[in-house]
Structure formats: C-alpha cells, structure tokens
Amino acid sequence: MEYSSGIQASLAGRYAMALFELARDEKALEKVGESLDSLKSALAESDDFRQLTASPLISREEALRTIAATAEAMRLDPITRNFLGVLAQNRRLSQLGAIIRAFNMLASHHRGETTAEVTSAHPLDQEQIDAIKQNLRARTGRDINVELNVDPGILGGLVVKIGSQMIDGSIRTKLNTLAHAMKG
16 A cells, blocks of 8 residues: 555554554454544543553553553444553553544545645534535545644634645734735
8 A cells, every 4th residue: 555655654653554454454444433533532632531641650551451441431442442452551652643643544545535634723613624625625536534623823714734735724824924024
C-alpha cells in the first residue's frame, strides 16, 4: 500500500498501520473505528483519561490495570482493548491521539475517501460540516472524511489541510497579512 509509506514514517504511524492491518484482516475496521472514536472523545473530554495517557509518572503496571478497566467500562471492541494493552505495556499511550488520526487516514484511504483536517475557531454544527464536505468533494472529485479540530487562536474562518495542500482562510492569517502589508 503506497499511501501508507508516509504514515509509517512516524512511531504513531507504525502503530496505526499495525492496528489497521489487524482490523482489516479480522474484518473489524468499523468496530475498531468506533472504539477509536470513543477514545478520541475521551481524550478531548476527560482530564483524567488525558493524564493517564500522557503522564510518565504512572507505572507500567498501573497504566495496564487502568487502561484495561477503562476499555472495559467504555465497551471497546477486543482488538482495540488488546491494542491499548500493548500501548500501555510499551509505554506508548502518549501516542494515542496521533495513532487515532493516522488510523482514520488509513481507513479513509481504504474506503476511497480523502481526509481533510479542518480547524475552526468554534465547534461546527452538522450543517456546516456537510457544506464543507460538499465543497471539498466538488473541489477534489473524491468523497471526503473530515477530521475536525477546534483552535480558538485562529479567531475565525477555517484552516483546511488535505494531504500536503493547505487552505488557510483564518482571520488570524488575514490580520497578519494585513499587518505585514501595512509595515510596507
């Protein structure tokens, strides 16, 4: 899979590729994807979960016990549960967010979709997301999977990244450009 060579360049990419290949071979891509979506939400919403994955002070054994209990409570699929155990054992839980992003890109590519990373200053509603997908689909000629990020620092507008192409329509960039032009 030539697309995967760029993903495999990073540590998170190698883990994501291993998880993707296992899920694909076990015909569990959808279940693993759903479990990873739950984990992504937990990373965004739970300070305790984020601290569990990021803290180097938590022992390997404690991380294994806690991640196993968390996976059980979240009702994650068996492949994802085992994968989290491997991450905890190898002290790689800090890579979870990057692994989820890389896995989603691999899964999108497998489905014939293109992934667009869309950053907005505020959370987008479903109507806005659908409009972005439709616009990007018309622009690229492919189905689009949107990876949403919120960064209040862009002030407004959107920053869209598709592969190596970036469309920066943020107010922050426009203000910086105007300030630079005024300096002359």
